[in-house]
Amino acid sequence: MGNKINKAPMSVYLAKLAALAFRRPWQTLAAWGLLVLVVSGLLMTQPRHISSGITLRDTPSQQTLDRITHELPQADGAQGYLVFTASDGTRVDTPAREEAIARALEQVNASGLVIDRETAIAKQRDAVESKIRGKVEAKVADSLRPKLTLMSDDLHAHGEMLQGLGNPAAGQILALAERSAKLSRSQPSWMIIGASQLVEELEVLKSQGASIGMGGPALVPQKLQDPRVQVNRAVSVASEPVLAELDTLLLGRDPSARPLRVGQAQFRTVAVSRDGTVAAMSIQLGDRLSDLPADVVDDLLGISRDEVAQQGLTVAATSTLRASEPPLGGRELVGLAIAAMVLWLTLGSIVAAGLPLLTAMTGVFLGVGAAFGLSAHYDMTSSTPALALMIGLAVGLDYALFIIHKYRSLLAKGQLPSESVVEAVGTSGSAVLFAGTTVVIALLGLLTLQIGFITVMALTAATTVVLAVLLSITAIPALLGLSQSRVRPSQIKRSGKKAHWVASGWTRVLSRRPLLIVGAIATCLGLLAIPASDIRLGMPAGDVAPNASEARITYDAMATGFxxxxxxxxxxxxxxxxxxxxxxxxxxxxxxxxxxxSDVASVKLVGANESRSMAIFQVIPDAGPTDPTTQRLVKHLRQETVTDLEPLEVTGQSALNIDLTEVLAAAIPTYLVVIVGLSLLVLLLVFRSVFLPIAATSGFLLTIVGTMGLMSLVFSDARFTWVVGLDRPGPILSFLPIMASGILYGLAMDYQVFLGTSMREAHVRGVGARQAVVDGFSHSSRVVFAAAVIMVSVFGGFVLTDDTMIRQFGFALSVGILIDAFLIRMTLMPALLLVVGEVAWWLPRWLDELLPKLDLEGTQLRQDE
Structure with a gap:
């Protein structure tokens, strides 16, 4: 290329890598193709495992859950309800419908797919009756023993008398006398059974006495009545209050429900609402959902529908019985289509626009595909692949766009394709590598939380970003080497002049009233941040699920009925x-x-360990799972003291979510401090300036508070939920602020690096500080504008999904990019730089000598030999 390359700068190594990929495109692409084949093989041969729950080490709820499952392994199985309602909205408690639900329960329990809790309850009641019966029998036996002894003596004397008279009944009487004597020495239960049989046989002999001519009743003495009748009567009387107390324990003190009744039979695992419109069948599976066949719950629903459909009943499963699935339904393609259009308009060529799409989709296939292929070895939630796909597509398109745009710009200046690729990757590629590294570092910072599912989420997303960077600096040069003839510099010149005119016009607007613009933006974002002070964090529940979804239907039915x-x-x-x-x-x-x-609606006993030293109670709160009242109740329960008991422990999905929210809320300030410190250091290294890192980082903080304010307004204020297609307010995903902060930080640095390096490059060449802002902005704003529109489109496409979690992430990231790219990076920052002039680029000489030179502008790359 005839350029002098000094040692060390990153741009030099990237330029060499680009030159190699450009000269040997097929070998470069073959290496990536091999990776695609490897990941494809993983997907075809390895099981995919989506975790149905979250694990929070060292939180009270997780520690309690671990202790429970250690003592009661069966408690680890998924639990929930099959919810029965009438399709016409009428009552479900008619005799015919209750019989149908009872048959459904019997078939479900007989399927072998669930733990038969109805039988377990019946056995528990039998055990209570058996214990009472044992005590009653012992008491009756004590009073029966002397009676049997006396009867034995009387029967023996009577038998001998009959024997002397030659009566044929003598043998039977003597045999009964011997049996009576033996029974008097036997165990209580055998004594009572034997005595009852003895009484029956004596009655038979009495009835036969007249037929043998010996005067019926006088034939045998009557000293005993049937003891079994006495025992049964006493057991019934004694059992009734004890079983009533057991029912209170097992069914709870709940005026909103009653057990299902069919005739005299009660089915205690099916609750019927007080208004008779909802029936809920309690279900416990034998294992976690992720460890069971995917169609288990559908099979249970099918069994139930077969029994109840003819009665006009519908049945659905609560979300706790549904395995999580990646929440991708195809609507995300809308954002991708808009991004493709922006690429075509920006690059002016279908082929050039197709290259970023190809590399971005390759990157997310490798990253997300590998995550799926290896998911059997770790717990991956359903949101993980969707988030990785979202981030991987956005950065993959942007990074490739930056390099291709630079390449085409250099071609337009008359450079050869081989020279253009080397310089494009050496300059824009350096910025891509640096920007990608900041995103990865921000994501890996989430590992410090030591929360398993967030660690997996961060690693998966970071992997897609790494792949996007590597594809941009290797596969893009290779593809450009194969498609160089498709680039038309003439179009670039025309579009470039138009873009330069627009950018220059914008900087003129900024230069007229820069302080007013800075104040207006800061004020607007400050106002947007006000709702963030009341932000409500939590885990969205079925109440904010789409209207027609199973999760929403069952949530509303349970809330209405119980x-x-x-x-x-x-x-x-x-x-x-x-x-x-x-x-x-x-x-x-x-x-x-x-x-x-207070705030407790119902309490029932749901389990105990073998020694009965530990008991588990199900506590139903008055309020829903995301209501602040429930959060206060969890704290209250943990502080409650009960005589002779250890401090109460609380777990369950709601408690886990509450603990997660508290852990993450406490971590946000520390994480932001780390992000701010990292931002200052990164920008100091890149721009070799004191003012610019402080200003850019302050802009990032404005982005975060503005984004969180809009999130709170749109998702938690009932007046504005229509903006994102919701009909109810709900909490903001508890881990969204901390993850969005990390992701937006990395993406904000992307745009700051690309805009700032162009300005610094002009200033390094000797242009005045204010003119350098104008020149740098004119040179790079078009591609940054396009890149921001692409990101907003990709992230915005995910707002259209039905999954509340992904919808919130899509909204947060798209709004965050809108604020940061257009208000902060392309308006506030240029205005500030125009105000301060040369101060923007001041750096103490000692610090300048101390800092390593990164050369993102490619200065050494272009030096002549």
Missing amino acids: GAGSNGPLAVVARRADGKAMGQAELLQTQAHLYRI
Whole structure:
């Protein structure tokens, strides 16, 4: 190329790499093709595993859950409800419909797909009756024993008398006498059964007495009545209050529901709402959803529908019984289509526009595909691939666009394709590498939270960014080497002149009233930030799911029939401080204690360990799972003291979500401090300026508070939820602020680096500070504008999805880019630089000598030999 290359700068190594890829395009593309084949092989041969829950190490709810599953392994199985409603909105508690639901319950329990809790409850009741029966039998046996002894003596004497008379009944009487004597020495249960049979046989002998001519009743003495009747009567009387207390324990003190009744039978695992419009069948699977066949719940629904459909009933499963699936429905392609149009308009060639699309989609296929292919080895939530796809597409398109735009600009100046590729990758590629590195560092910073699913999410997203960078600096030069004849510099000149005119006009607008513009933007973003002060974090529940979705239908039905809290039950663990067993009376006392706590709607016993030193109560809050009242209730329960018990422990999905929210909310300030520090350091290295890093970082903070304010307004204020297609307000995803901050930081640095390096390049060449802002902005604003529109389009496409989590991420990132790219980087920052002039580029000489020279402008790359 005839250029002098000094040692060390990053741009030199990237230029060499680009030259190699340009000269050997097929070998470069073959290497990427091999990776595609490897990932394809993983997808075809390895199972895909989407985790149905989250794990939060060192949080109270997770520690409690781990202890429960250690003592009661079956408690680890997925739990939820099959919800029955009438398709015409009428009652479900008619006799015919209740019979149909009962048949459905029997078929579901007989399927072998669930733990038969109805049978378990029946066995528990039988055990209570058996225990009472044992006590009653022992008491009856004590009174029966002397009677049997006396009867044995009387029968023996009577038998001998009959034997002397030659009566044929003598043998039977003597045999009964011997049996009576043996029964008097037997165990209580055998004594009562035997005595009952003895009474029956004596009655038969009495009836036969007249036929043998010996005067019926006088034949045998009557000293005993049937003891079994006495036992059954006593057991019934004694069992009734005990079983009633057991029902109170197992069914709870819940006026909003009753057990399903068919005739005299009660089915205690099916609750019927007080108004009779909803029935909920409690279901517990044998394992986690992610470890079960995918169609288990559909099979249960099919079994139930077969029984209830003819009665006009519909059945659906609550979200806790549904395995998570990647929330991608095809609507995201709208954003991708807009991005493709922007690429075509920016680059002026279908082929040139297709190259970023090709490399971006290759990158997300490799990153997301590898995540799926290896998912059996870690817990990956359903949001992970969607988020990685979102970020990978956006940065992949932008990074490739920056390099291709630079390449075409150099061609327009008359450089050869081989020279243009080397310089484009050496300059724009350096900025791409640096920008991508900042995104990756910001994402990897999330690993410090030590939250498993966030770690996987961050690593997957970071991998797609790394792949986007590598594809941009290797595959793009190779593809340009194959398609160089398709580039038309003449079009670039025409469009470039127009873009230069627009950019120059914008900088003239900024230069007229720069302080006014700075003040206006700061004021607007400050006003946008006001709703952020009331931001409500949490995990969105079924109440904000799409209207016709199963999650929304079951959530609304459960809330209507049994109260909002039924959608977020808490598991409260009570343990004896001395490790002794808890009797039924103590369990009832504990239940009553919990029930008296404010904001509690119902309490029922759902399990105990083998020693009964630990009991698990299901506590239904008055409010829904995302309501602040429920959060306060969890704290209250953990602080509650009960006599003779260890401090209460609380877990369950709602408690896990509350703990997650608290952990992340506490981590946000620290993470922002790290991000701000990193931003200052990165920009100091890139721009070798004191003022610019401070100004750019302050702009980033304005972006974050403005974005969070809009998020709170649109998702949590009922007046504005229509903007994102929701009909109800809800909380902001608890891990969104911290993840969005990291992602937006990295993307904000992208635009700042590309705009700032162009300005610095002009200033380094000797142009005055204010004119350098104009020249640099005119040179790079068009591609930054296009890149920002592409990102907003890609992220905005995900707002159209049905999944609330991904919709929130799409909105946050698209709005964040809108604010940062157009208000901060392309308006506020140029205005500030125009105000301060040369101060913008001041750096103490000692610091300038201390900092390593990155040469993102490619100065050494263009030096003559």
